[in-house]
Amino acid sequence: MSTRSYQQFIGGRFVDGSGSGSIERRSPATGDLVARYCDGTPEDVDLAVEAARIAFEEGPWPRMSGMERAEVLNRLADLMRTNRDRLVRIEVEEVGKPVRFARGDIDGAAGLTRYAASLAMQMAGLTYTNIGEGKTALISREAVGVVALVTPWNFPALILSQKVPFALAAGCTVVLKPSEFTSGSAFEIAALAAEAGVPAGAFNVVSGYGATVGDHLTGHAGIDFVSFTGSTRTGSRVVGNTSRHLVKSSVELGGKSANIVFADADLEAAADGALMGVFFNNGECCVSGSRLFVQSSIADDFIAKVVARSRKMKVGDPFDDDTDVGALIDHNHLAKVTGFVRSGIEEGAQLVLGGNVATGTVGHFHEATIFDRVEPHMTIFREEIFGPVLSITRFDTVDDAVRLANDTAYGLSNYIWSKNIDTVLTVAKRLKSGWVQANTIIDGAPQLPLTGVKGSGFGYEMGQAGFEEFTQLKTLLIQTGPRAPVFPV
Numbered sequence: 001m002s003t004r005s006y007q008q009f010i011g012g013r014f015v016d017g018s019g020s021g022s023i024e025r026r027s028p029a030t031g032d033l034v035a036r037y038c039d040g041t042p043e044d045v046d047l048a049v050e051a052a053r054i055a056f057e058e059g060p061w062p063r064m065s066g067m068e069r070a071e072v073l074n075r076l077a078d079l080m081r082t083n084r085d086r087l088v089r090i091e092v093e094e095v096g097k098p099v100r101f102a103r104g105d106i107d108g109a110a111g112l113t114r115y116a117a118s119l120a121m122q123m124a125g126l127t128y129t130n131i132g133e134g135k136t137a138l139i140s141r142e143a144v145g146v147v148a149l150v151t152p153w154n155f156p157a158l159i160l161s162q163k164v165p166f167a168l169a170a171g172c173t174v175v176l177k178p179s180e181f182t183s184g185s186a187f188e189i190a191a192l193a194a195e196a197g198v199p200a201g202a203f204n205v206v207s208g209y210g211a212t213v214g215d216h217l218t219g220h221a222g223i224d225f226v227s228f229t230g231s232t233r234t235g236s237r238v239v240g241n242t243s244r245h246l247v248k249s250s251v252e253l254g255g256k257s258a259n260i261v262f263a264d265a266d267l268e269a270a271a272d273g274a275l276m277g278v279f280f281n282n283g284e285c286c287v288s289g290s291r292l293f294v295q296s297s298i299a300d301d302f303i304a305k306v307v308a309r310s311r312k313m314k315v316g317d318p319f320d321d322d323t324d325v326g327a328l329i330d331h332n333h334l335a336k337v338t339g340f341v342r343s344g345i346e347e348g349a350q351l352v353l354g355g356n357v358a359t360g361t362v363g364h365f366h367e368a369t370i371f372d373r374v375e376p377h378m379t380i381f382r383e384e385i386f387g388p389v390l391s392i393t394r395f396d397t398v399d400d401a402v403r404l405a406n407d408t409a410y411g412l413s414n415y416i417w418s419k420n421i422d423t424v425l426t427v428a429k430r431l432k433s434g435w436v437q438a439n440t441i442i443d444g445a446p447q448l449p450l451t452g453v454k455g456s457g458f459g460y461e462m463g464q465a466g467f468e469e470f471t472q473l474k475t476l477l478i479q480t481g482p483r484a485p486v487f488p489v
């Protein structure tokens with residue numbers, strides 16, 4: 001397999017970065033060198049912001065009709081589908097995620113792009129004619145301008161597609177900084193966007209490290225809006241950067257979601273949901289249901305069922321269709337996950353499955369791991385582990401379940417399993433998170449907005465609300481006919 005090398009994508013073409021360094025990406029599963037990206041510089045960012053600014057102020061993209069922008073975005077979605085195999089391979093090689101989940105990511109990315117295309121035609125405002133004699137007000141929705149988008153490594157193509165097509169649909173122009181671990185699909189999709197008809201400068205990609213490229217981009221005076229997805233720690237730094245120029249931002253951050261199983265649930269479905277909650281995407285998922293709460297009356301049997309099924313999780317080659325858990329993103333992250341597992345043992349949680357690094361391979365694999373009897377003071381209850389490690393806590397009453405679920409610094413998502421609609425609705429109302437799902441997990445559709453509360457951030461991604469983040473309202477008040485003087489002569 002040949003190594004892919006990417007230049008920066010600025011002003012509609014691939015150009016050399018201004019620095020001489022490069023970032024080498026090795027497959028986390030095999031150690032093979034799979035890609036090289038430019039180690040971007042602040043100068044690269046300046047060039048990309050300038051290209052996006054010119055495209056916004058003078059270029060055709062913001063001036064095209066919604067229908068024309070929708071046609072281009074639909075062509076991009078088509079191209080993502082026809083290039084699906086290549087994009088899937090890049091995601092598997094660079095992220096280490098199982099191939100069947102990577103296929104879902106690319107299909108999801110194309111679906112998001114198609115949905116964003118439909119929104120390009122729905123960008124409407126409001127008119128008031130009942131606000132006084134001779135007065136008309138037109139409230140129009142405009143593109144916010146040049147936007148900076150920063151994405152993490154766990155769903156490179158998918159999270160890019162939660163942002164880029166929505167920004168483009170609104171008529172914004174974009175500078176995207178993908179994660180330094182997984183930049184390949186961003187460059188591929190930018191090239192496909194150009195092929196689909198996105199004009200030069202409307203969609204720029206600059207690779208590089210967060211401390212150089214990310215920091216400079218999110219604090220850049222030439223940016224009108226920042227949409228960031230990543231860790232809570234980086235997100236709070238990004239908000240500091242944007243505040244210097246009073247730039248609006250949306251930050252989608254970490255999570256520590258509760259997956260609550262009541263005794264009256266469909267326990268087969270809930271057991272599958274427990275596995276999905278923690279092993280999907282290697283557990284490297286912001287909306288993982290990594291804290292499983294089980295009602296005491298069914299706990300022993302239900303936990304035995306979850307452990308028995310988890311024992312069958314196949315950890316290994318992410319290109320194997322049967323693999324359930326692939327390789328973690330890099331050795332530092334693997335060390336972080338093993339540190340959390342060690343803390344779980346030392347702090348007295350009961351290890352009931354796994355607990356070790358998978359041996360006999362150069363890759364960064366970790367066994368499917370489950371702790372029972374986890375208590376709120378333990379590190380594994382509180383910290384986002386971002387690996388295939390499940391924490392189980394037992395509860396007695398609805399009040400206990402809600403108190404435990406809300407006992408976290410995060411507020412991204414929560415899950416409820418119950419056949420009782422009263423339980424579902426009352427618990428959902430009391431959970432402090434932007435997203436709640438009942439009798440399903442890590443589910444969704446492009447129409448449904450994602451947002452966090454507390455340490456999980458603010459702002460919306462996807463849905464009409466996610467689209468509107470890339471817009472702003474302008475109020476035009478017009479007086480026709482005579483205006484009563486305020487200072488009569």
Ligand code: NAD
Pocket residue numbers: 150151152153154155159177178179180208209210211213214215216218229230231232233234235237238252253254255285286287384386412450452456
């Ligand atoms: P990260 O915060 O380390 O990096 C995210 C991005 O920010 C990367 O592109 C990185 O280069 C960049 N960055 C780093 N320092 C920066 C700085 N000073 N200024 C600007 N940009 C900077 O996160 P990660 O490890 O890539 O991703 C995992 C985290 O992302 C987890 O916490 C996960 O929960 C979160 N996440 C959240 C969502 C969501 O929708 N809420 C989705 C996916 C991932």
